[in-house]
Amino acid sequence: MSKILVIAEHDGARLNPSTSKCVSCAAQVPGAAVDVLVLAVDAAAVAAQAASIVGVNRVLAADNPANAEPIAAVLAPQVAKLASGYTHVFGPSTTFGKDLMPRVAALLGVGQLSDIMAVEGAHAFKRPIYAGNAVLTVEAPQDAVLVATVRVASFEAAAEGGSAAVEKVDASVPLPTHTRFVSRSGATTGRPDLQTASRVVAGGRALGSADGFKLVYSLADKLGAAVGASRAAVDAGYVPNDLQVGQTGKIIAPELYIAVGISGAIQHMTGIKDARTIVAINKDGEAPIFEAADVGLVGDLFTILPELEKQLGG
Amino acid sequence: MRRIMVGVKRVVDYNVRVRVKPDNTGVVTEGVKMSINPFDEIALEEALRIKERGLADEVLAVSIGPTDTQQQLRTALAMGADRAILVQTDAAVGPLSVARLFRQLIDKEQPFLVLLGKQAIDDDNGQAPQMLAALWDRPQAVSCSKIEIADGKATVTREVDAGLEVLEIDLPAVMSVDLRLNEPRYVKLPDIMKAKKKPLDTVGLADFGVGEAPAFKTVRVDPPPQRQKGIMVKDVGELVDTLKKKGLV
Numbered sequence: 238m239s240k241i242l243v244i245a246e247h248d249g250a251r252l253n254p255s256t257s258k259c260v261s262c263a264a265q266v267p268g269a270a271v272d273v274l275v276l277a278v279d280a281a282a283v284a285a286q287a288a289s290i291v292g293v294n295r296v297l298a299a300d301n302p303a304n305a306e307p308i309a310a311v312l313a314p315q316v317a318k319l320a321s322g323y324t325h326v327f328g329p330s331t332t333f334g335k336d337l338m339p340r341v342a343a344l345l346g347v348g349q350l351s352d353i354m355a356v357e358g359a360h361a362f363k364r365p366i367y368a369g370n371a372v373l374t375v376e377a378p379q380d381a382v383l384v385a386t387v388r389v390a391s392f393e394a395a396a397e398g399g400s401a402a403v404e405k406v407d408a409s410v411p412l413p414t415h416t417r418f419v420s421r422s423g424a425t426t427g428r429p430d431l432q433t434a435s436r437v438v439a440g441g442r443a444l445g446s447a448d449g450f451k452l453v454y455s456l457a458d459k460l461g462a463a464v465g466a467s468r469a470a471v472d473a474g475y476v477p478n479d480l481q482v483g484q485t486g487k488i489i490a491p492e493l494y495i496a497v498g499i500s501g502a503i504q505h506m507t508g509i510k511d512a513r514t515i516v517a518i519n520k521d522g523e524a525p526i527f528e529a530a531d532v533g534l535v536g537d538l539f540t541i542l543p544e545l546e547k548q549l550g551g
Numbered sequence: 552m553r554r555i556m557v558g559v560k561r562v563v564d565y566n567v568r569v570r571v572k573p574d575n576t577g578v579v580t581e582g583v584k585m586s587i588n589p590f591d592e593i594a595l596e597e598a599l600r601i602k603e604r605g606l607a608d609e610v611l612a613v614s615i616g617p618t619d620t621q622q623q624l625r626t627a628l629a630m631g632a633d634r635a636i637l638v639q640t641d642a643a644v645g646p647l648s649v650a651r652l653f654r655q656l657i658d659k660e661q662p663f664l665v666l667l668g669k670q671a672i673d674d675d676n677g678q679a680p681q682m683l684a685a686l687w688d689r690p691q692a693v694s695c696s697k698i699e700i701a702d703g704k705a706t707v708t709r710e711v712d713a714g715l716e717v718l719e720i721d722l723p724a725v726m727s728v729d730l731r732l733n734e735p736r737y738v739k740l741p742d743i744m745k746a747k748k749k750p751l752d753t754v755g756l757a758d759f760g761v762g763e764a765p766a767f768k769t770v771r772v773d774p775p776p777q778r779q780k781g782i783m784v785k786d787v788g789e790l791v792d793t794l795k796k797k798g799l800v
Binding site: 308309310313331332333335336337338339340341342343344347348349350351352361365366367368369370371372373374375376377378413415416417418419420421422423432436460468471472477478479484485487492493503510514515516527528529530531532533534535536541544545548549 | 563568569571578645646647650669670672673674675676677678679680681682683684685686688689690691692693694696706709710711712713714715716717718719720721724729730731765766767768769770771772773774775778779780781782783784785786787788790791793794797799800
């Protein structure tokens with residue numbers, strides 16, 4: 238019997254899809270009973286969304302004014318308190334979970350497993366190392382709580398339509414005031430979210446400028462796709478950092494990934510290897526991206542993209 | 552003494568294409584170029600810049616690893632670190648043990664800031680900074696792309712999935728750095744000569760009473776499943792036809 242606590246990621250109003258994917262992962266653990274913990278100022282709305290995920294046993298709602306922003310140093314002691322009695326504590330391998338879960342593990346005095354990509358048993362898991370160039374199978378000790386992050390690109394979202402019970406819980410512990418939220422700025426583009434979009438169009442350094450990148454945005458809008466970028470394009474300042482795909486950016490698994498002017502460094506490829514179909518457009522026929530692409534087209538992106546958009550419109 | 556402690560991990564160089572050993576016990580590291588973890592290099596560069604702005608007196612580079620790790624610490628000294636400590640061990644040391652070890656060094660060295668890379672590019676764990684902050688009961692700022700220090704506090708910009716997040720944290724604190732924080736300097740030959748005279752102390756892992764047993768047992772290591780090589784199309788028309796046939800557009 239495994240008792241698993243999944244830490245919900247949310248923005249105070251909406252549950253992040255990463256939570257449902259963590260539940261999918263947790264549900265694959267043999268004999269798992271899965272609870273979801275929502276830490277918020279007023280957890281009711283988010284807890285209701287978590288309760289509708291199929292496979293969730295109970296939703297624990299912990300209200301606290303200190304939970305207004307997801308500050309790891311504030312959330313971790315609450316999670317550590319509520320982890321008592323659980324065999325596993327899972328969070329998503331997003332920037333939220335990567336920030337929080339190691340801090341939780343250290344407070345509990347245990348190691349943490351990063352980026353679960355497959356469940357092999359109640360204490361056996363696979364995870365990627367070396368930018369996904371090797372896959373590690375590990376066994377966790379049976380006698381300690383297992384704190385882990387779940388590689389969300391490896392799991393489908395769980396079905397909706399469940400009706401788990403929501404219970405208020407007391408997570409009160411002394412909380413630090415040494416870390417204070419100031420601001421968050423993000424692109425509110427109206428485009429699909431890169432991490433969960435079924436189609437993604439991504440551009441690389443070959444776009445040449447922020448202006449050149451408009452071709453990528455334009456094709457993405459035509460397809461109803463999210464926009465992504467290589468590290469080179471982000472470093473060059475063509476697009477903001479939150480569009481970066483790869484080992485140190487976002488790991489994504491869309492149905493369709495169109496890579497435009499991206500050479501395909503291994504650090505980039507690790508971010509897209511779970512994409513269903515990869516299309517590569519590059520003027521260099523020797524570019525490594527073509528090794529992994531399902532469909533490749535060699536040519537000048539500045540003529541190909543407008544043409545592609547035109548033909549898709551027909 | 553206003554001291555910054557920087558973690559420096561020896562890893563397989565960024566440009567090496569890593570191969571899994573035929574017996575599935577790990578990856579091939581024999582005869583492979585080793586370097587400072589690129590994120591740690593950025594952490595060190597930031598420490599040096601903070602010192603150059605007059606906000607710190609000493610930059611201390613710390614590594615945990617085999618004797619050969621002295622090479623990476625000499626590079627750190629050549630970049631500008633004032634001194635270095637190697638905690639010598641041939642065992643693989645997991646993030647929790649690293650954090651426990653750094654926690655002990657903090658008691659001895661009393662830094663006001665610990666700068667670490669946000670992840671090492673070998674294990675891709677990304678845990679040690681957060682664990683250290685927890686054990687130290689101090690603030691953590693993960694994936695920093697901007698750091699400003701004034702009046703015993705720091706204002707840090709973090710790269711998060713939604714964009715950028717700004718936190719104000721009290722010092723001392725642990726920060727982990729992201730790619731766009733800075734561009735590390737190149738080491739010049741005279742600096743390499745100077746670095747040979749800088750202090751590099753070696754201590755044994757056993758001196759710390761931190762268990763080196765990894766938290767998780769490695770069962771096996773496999774190469775990733777390979778994607779099948781796809782098809783090349785000759786023009787946009789054929790591309791659109793192919794995507795339509797696959798039901799993707």
